[in-house]
Amino acid sequence: MGEYSKALSSYERSLEIKKIALPPNHPDLAASYNNIGSVYDDIGEYSKALSSYERSLEIRKIALTPNHPSLAITYNNIGLVYYNMGEYSKALSSYERSLEISKVALPPNHPDLASSYNNIGVVYDKMGEYSKALTFLQKGLDIRQKSLPPNHPDIAQLKRNIDNVKKKM
Numbered sequence: 001m002g003e004y005s006k007a008l009s010s011y012e013r014s015l016e017i018k019k020i021a022l023p024p025n026h027p028d029l030a031a032s033y034n035n036i037g038s039v040y041d042d043i044g045e046y047s048k049a050l051s052s053y054e055r056s057l058e059i060r061k062i063a064l065t066p067n068h069p070s071l072a073i074t075y076n077n078i079g080l081v082y083y084n085m086g087e088y089s090k091a092l093s094s095y096e097r098s099l100e101i102s103k104v105a106l107p108p109n110h111p112d113l114a115s116s117y118n119n120i121g122v123v124y125d126k127m128g129e130y131s132k133a134l135t136f137l138q139k140g141l142d143i144r145q146k147s148l149p150p151n152h153p154d155i156a157q158l159k160r161n162i163d164n165v166k167k168k169m
Contacts (some may be wrong), residue, residue, distance in 0.1 A: 004042060004120035008039045008040075011035045011039060018032055026059075027060065027064060029062045030060045030070070030079060033055045034074060035078060037051075037053040041081055051080050051097075053074060054078065056074050056077075057071070058074070064087060065154075067101050067103045067105045073098070074100040076116065079090070079123075080134075088097065088123050091123050092123045092127075095123060099113070099116040099117070101144060108143075111143070111147050113140075114141075114147070115140070118161065121134070121136035121140060121161065124138075125164070125168070130168050131169070133165045137165060
């Protein structure tokens with residue numbers, strides 16, 4: 001609804017309650033930090049978003065198995081912040097870590113894998129490495145075409161991304 005201050009206030013209140021009720025490295029605390037980071041990212045407060053996502057990652061590294069999908073999500077979110085900041089090499093590193101975990105944690109045609117490939121492809125596009133971008137975008141499209149209905153908007157988005165890269169080559 002775009003009511004970011006209300007969302008932030010609710011997430012922060014939730015976090016305070018969880019800090020009292022739960023052990024310090026409980027995964028629910030990580031989820032709260034993740035939610036707070038998401039709001040900060042949405043409003044362009046990237047340093048605060050990064051701080052929240054990194055706190056979420058610290059907790060998840062302690063509380064979860066090394067290849068838990070929630071770790072992949074957190075690395076992806078950190079990559080998104082770096083991407084939004086224009087720090088593409090850092091975004092790429094986070095997205096690649098997310099992909100590594102997702103490859104282990106998820107089935108080979110899971111839509112989240114497609115998202116990881118898309119994100120990496122988009123970063124390579126921004127970096128001017130169009131052939132690498134195309135390779136990753138195509139992998140993402142292949143997965144989405146196997147795992148989603150043919151008229152799904154995520155398939156259309158990936159096709160647009162591929163077309164945009166081809167125009168630059």
